[in-house]
Amino acid sequence: MDNNDRSNLNQRISVDCVIFGFDFEKLNVLLIKRKSPENGRLNQFSLPGDLIFETENLEQAAIRVLHDLTGLKDIFLEQLGAFSVDRHSNEEDRIWLRAVREQPEAHVITVAYYALVNLTSFELKPAYFASSASWQPIDEINSLAFGHMNILNNAHKQLRTKLKIQPIGFNLLPEKFTLSQLHKLYEVIVGKALDKRNFRRKLIKLQIVKKLDEKQVDVPHKPSNFYAFNTENYRKLVEDGFDNFGF
Amino acid sequence: MDNNDRSNLNQRISVDCVIFGFDFEKLNVLLIKRKSPENGRLNQFSLPGDLIFETENLEQAAIRVLHDLTGLKDIFLEQLGAFSVDRHSNEEDRIWLRAVREQPEAHVITVAYYALVNLTSFELKPAYFASSASWQPIDEINSLAFGHMNILNNAHKQLRTKLKIQPIGFNLLPEKFTLSQLHKLYEVIVGKALDKRNFRRKLIKLQIVKKLDEKQVDVPHKPSNFYAFNTENYRKLVEDGFDNFGF
DNA sequence: AATATTAAATGTCAATATGACACTAAGATA
DNA sequence: TATCTTAGTGTCATATTGACATTTAATATT
Known part of the structure; x- marks a missing residue:
């Protein structure tokens, strides 16, 4: 000033x-x-x-x-x-x-x-x-x-x-979501196809989602499991210096 | 409005x-x-x-x-x-x-x-x-x-x-700098020790610096080579979708 | 001239992470 | 019972990372 x-x-x-x-x-x-x-x-x-x-x-x-x-x-x-x-x-x-x-x-x-x-x-x-x-x-x-x-x-x-750095994408989904929805979200925003298996592997490794005891109903195909964002694990990751989601 | x-x-x-x-x-x-x-x-x-x-x-x-x-x-x-x-x-x-x-x-x-x-x-x-x-x-x-x-x-x-994502650190150095200076800069800003050899390996792999035909003079130890930021190569990297420096 | 001092420069190996790839499972519908 | 659709899963080859110690080239000291 x-x-x-x-x-x-x-x-x-x-x-x-x-x-x-x-x-x-x-x-x-x-x-x-x-x-x-x-x-x-x-x-x-x-x-x-x-x-x-x-x-x-x-x-x-x-x-x-x-x-x-x-x-x-x-x-x-x-x-x-x-x-x-x-x-x-x-x-x-x-x-x-x-x-x-x-x-x-x-x-x-x-x-x-x-x-x-x-x-x-x-x-x-x-x-x-x-x-x-x-x-x-x-x-x-x-x-x-x-x-x-x-x-x-x-x-x-x-x-x-x-x-690509922080898991902010969860804010665009409801509390319960399927991994396919999350996968689609990343593809749409990042703007390129992401391998399904590699995508899930990373989520599992980071333990950033937790599997819920609930499935889709009334879908004309194998029902998808619902997941929720694991706030607690994410907090720990950040504390340990994690700073890159890497998609 | x-x-x-x-x-x-x-x-x-x-x-x-x-x-x-x-x-x-x-x-x-x-x-x-x-x-x-x-x-x-x-x-x-x-x-x-x-x-x-x-x-x-x-x-x-x-x-x-x-x-x-x-x-x-x-x-x-x-x-x-x-x-x-x-x-x-x-x-x-x-x-x-x-x-x-x-x-x-x-x-x-x-x-x-x-x-x-x-x-x-x-x-x-x-x-x-x-x-x-x-x-x-x-x-x-x-x-x-x-x-x-x-x-x-x-x-x-x-x-x-x-x-950690973009090589903006070069703006804090003169045009000609030594890799030790760059290394120190990263350590000071990132706030932790970085292995010297691994640091140099990454720079060489990315081809983001070019070695100049000039050394330090009047230093009471082995003189360090000068380097410059390789603008051209960096531009190409970014075009190819590079978006993470990874230090 | 020989020696000491200082920081520069360099390679390997084990562990981890990534990218590419195809089949089986579970439910609804015809 | 067959068909349709999306969910869910494993392996292997390659690339990247992290940990680690010795030699080199200059000046300074004796």
């Missing part, structure tokens, strides 16, 4: 959330659409986010946005970083900002978070956001408002990188 | 830089001290930083702070993330802020960056900062102003993590 204060600066801080959800087939992101202030039509998709309140810190703001949208608390949430919002890039964004903000020319930075949820385990909250919120397959998202595409790409990369 | 604008919000954005320097023995951080507005004495150390200008984005601000302090450009710089600054934590911080800021109660977030430099390759710039800037061994830093200790700890952790 510098000695010169510049009180005429006009700055705003927002948070935006990249909410990942896995439906056992593909990776999805929760996006919202807003009505255009000009013609009332829904315009481009964007990431859910909000300006931060005077009374909250960054993480609290992210948790609030997340909770308002999903009704969920205590979900995996991690900061991606701060992004300068280019106010002059996109005509449509400028129109929207002029209509909606009292100070459309304020210098905005946004702090992005990414969250991991199991999208089959809850309904989107029927709140103010809901009518315009929907899960979109990440592979089909080509453009977003407000430079959010850049944030999304960063989040996707971070998810891939982090998944 | 939300539809409700809150123009009475009073927000400031600053950048703070954790500048790491390696002196071939230990890891150091460039810190500054300011004069207390109350008694004119130098007070606690803090990270170099500044409020961001209206005309620059976050990274430009970090580059500016870095350049003002070191005179260096084109150095390794990466964002750590955004931190909420707790305005009410520390009595000394509050006194300083009240004296120096026109709006001492503004809600401040700071975006932290970390930079890697070879501290033997330049002199601190004799600019406005200089008289109060100095390198401090990271192991001897116990407290900093403005919650900067939290940022420093984050930066240290990130450096350790990243070093």
